[in-house]
Amino acid sequence: MRELREFRKIMVFTVLVTFMVSMLFIGTSCKQKAVAPQTTAAKPVTITWWHIQTADAEKALWQSLADEYMAAHPNVTIEITVLANENFKTKLTTVMQSNTPPDIFQSWGGGEMNEYAKAGLLKDITANLDSGGWRDTFSPGALGAYSFEGRNYGVPRDMGMVGFWYNKELFTKAGIDNPPTTWTELLKDVKMLKNAGITPIAVGEGDKWPGAFWWEYLATRIGGQAAFDAAYSRKGAFTDAPFVEAGNKIKELVALKPFQNGFLGATQNDDAASMGNGKSAMDLMGQWAPGTYNDSSADKKGLGDKLGWFPFPTVEGGAGNPTDALGGGNGFIVGKNAPPEAVDFLKYISSVDSQIAQAKINLSVPVVKGAEGGLTDPLLKIVQQGTAAAKYFQLYYDQAMPPAVGSVVNDSVQGLFAGTLTPEKAAQQIENSAAKEIK
Template sequence: MRKTRILSAVLVLAFALLSLGIASAQDDTVTIDWWHINTNENEAAFWQSVADAYMEEHPNVNIEITILENEAFKSRLVTVMQAGDPPDLFQSWGGGVLWQFADAGLVRNIAPELEGEWRDSFSAQSALELFGRNGEYYGVPWTWGAVGIFYNKALFEQAGLDPENPPETWDEFIAAVEALQEAGITPISLGEREKWPGHFWWVYLAIRLGGEQAFLDAYNRTGSFASEPFIQAGEYLKQLIDMNPFPDGYLGLGYGDQATVMVNQEAAMELMGQWAPGFYRALTEDGSGLDEVLGWFPFPVIEGGEGNPSDVLGGGDGFAVGINAPDEAVDFLRYITSVENQRAGAEIWIVPVVNGAEDVVTENPVMESIIEARNNAEYFQLYYDQFLPPAV
């Protein structure tokens, strides 16, 4: 009887210790709340695989992913920021918007963790600097490239244009638009419902006409966005709009519609960022996109403009760290930007930003041209809607 009581006590104690062990393990679990905007199937699957691999290596970490369409993401992020409850990791383009979050105490300074090997791993140092200010850093870039004009070589040839010698000047570009129209081809794909695709046209015209100094004067309030180069940019844009080069109903089309018009070969050109080829592939059943007919050229030079011909509008995607993020979130961000993950991402859609990964895309002539433009830019301007504060 006594032995039975002792055995029962031992079992009770064992179960109690086991329960405490389970509870302790549960208490040690760290959850990372991660928001990104890669809604297309291949990119979303890639990110899930990255998270799964990290969680396998770190059993105490649970990564909860929220995927939002671009505009929905921006709207929801504003809501949680106003509530003082940012995600641990979230999509960011750097610049003024991120710096305002820093001023409000909503993002974490990761400069101590970044210093040294991690920081030195970035080949696109100018991109990294847009995620920091005054010695503090709030995130890192993931992909970085240049906005330029993607074009369909087959449609150029159909219009009597040399597909291997795209326009270099604005006058040559306007002549190409006219030639495409005469051949019954819509010259430019544009979906302006979300506004940001169309802003590329005006911003690039301002860069070509006024150069870096015009922007700096306006930004620093020694000038303004009503100065001559910006007014002229509007006049040049109106010249283009008056030619009716865009698809019917373009003001009501979204970016997805714009890309679809290109994939269906219903328009010859699109002014867009480096992600476009990956988006085209995602819209085709066999994943080939427009690879067989796709070309790229820099935004045309305007003769007499103050801008340098190599000046580039561009940017990319990265991730910022919320103020309440655990240390594991910073470690996961470092894992995301490893050479291995950058190389794997480059196989799908990105232009790498770390040393040892760029060779994945340089065999693609389009991506090689984009990297060359990014790296050789005399002046690199981040998208206005991300560099400038939201109030502007």
């Protein structure tokens, strides 16, 4: 019995020890689970985004897309800076000189973007485009405007041609049955509009580039692709006959005094207000014009069904094809210090759904496949069709060439509009810059 009691004591003791060891192990295990590292929150990231859409509906759309992205990515803050076109260019020059580009910012592709790329101020997103089929969602021609030496630095959102937007009601009032198809007819219509007490043409020549559209289109109609290619390749020159003759045509137009009062100091916004409020009959402008007319009008509705569109008239005897188009588009490029999230956000605003939303408010002529269904405005459909039909598409000179040359083009053409430069002197100034800057 004594041995049995001792045995029972030993067994009880053993059980107690085993129980305590087990509890200690369980407690330690629980404690280890309690202090195990949790999934850490994504690191906070700020994206700086500069755009030039100052119209209310356009600003609201960009803001809503940024808000959607931030809601899905709580660690990301998108700081938007909205600047009018010329203010944007001025401020961008300053930050580029200080080597601090925004993460995502407005671009028209071409020469200026190429200069930034050569200076190492942009992020190469070629690999991003090649990953997951992003590249294949774009129209190749539109995407090509945002590449340099085989590398991509941004993406387009919009591409279209410049043409004449006109007030059909004012044309009818002046007795004009159909839009002009030749330069001679255009000048005739200008005279008819003036005789009816109507300002024929709005132009914001204080911004310079609106007037450059005229000279560039005339050079395209007169000399065709061959003239520009020869001058740009330095096998020819910007003093060749088509460019001088383009200046003569502008001189011929200016002599008719077709523009609104104060046009030399007017901005493109003034130009838009003149059209949107029914004060001028015509405006040579890009595909974004209807939206600016609406926003600049007193009732925010613009011209509605009164607005029409026609392509730049042919010039009798010119070498250019009637379908040749001057134009370009808008897009965004990526600054060199942009975080990966900036490229991801750029992909987000380049989606089909985003492009459809842009088209619905006439912000963009879509460049992403499948988004053309969002283009409901019949006039913008005509612009899109004209762009597609162009056998030669001439990019705006201030985008196609180095920025310094583009600036001289705009300045020289302003001199033509002001009557301070002859066609020969304007062409010579442009040639002098091209000879220095185009390598």
